[in-house]
Amino acid sequence: DAKTTQPPSMDCAEGRAANLPCNHSTISGNEYVYWYRQIHSQGPQYIIHGLKNNETNEMASLIITEDRKSSTLILPHATLRDTAVYYCIVRSQGGKLIFGQGTELSVKP
């Protein structure tokens, strides 16, 4: 399974864009990049996923580099409610999602 590397913590000012990086240098050609977040002690929440192209939905944008070795999750206008742990995950064959340590994002007023 491809491993991911994320910074343990980041800060962001409310209303500004939050850019969360993720390295996945050993990703295989058929593996997707998924992003989830976990607010406090709730169950993780799906945000977005992608294979090669950049993706956007109502929550966030996902930018994947051309060589697919890294990606960035963008929250365009962070709010206090976006304070959470964000997990970047590479999906292995067989449907397993292996979570890493994630990035703890603190959005500050």
Next chain:
Amino acid sequence: NAGVTQTPKFRILKIGQSMTLQCAQDMNHNYMYWYRQDPGMGLKLIYYSVGAGITDKGEVPNGYNVSRSTTEDFPLRLELAAPSQTSVYFCASSYNGLIANTGELFFGEGSRLTVL
């Protein structure tokens, strides 16, 4: 739809006791998963199932057993509880098909287990 339902939400066990954490989903998802999360840590995959009658080990299966007799239910059994199994347990489900395959996992609210 209720989504993914876990019971109980809280439980305290004594060392050596056994118990089953229940998980049910009503979304007709074929894949189901059990994760545990220790304080301040990320989620670790215990077991998962790709369909009724099929289960496989995840990252940390020791001390646990699962079964998948129906599409809806995926119980997790602890046979001899140990303090190291004190954790929050999350059940999740997803639909993985040949055509529609977002891989999005839907999580339950968690079951908080303490072993003393």
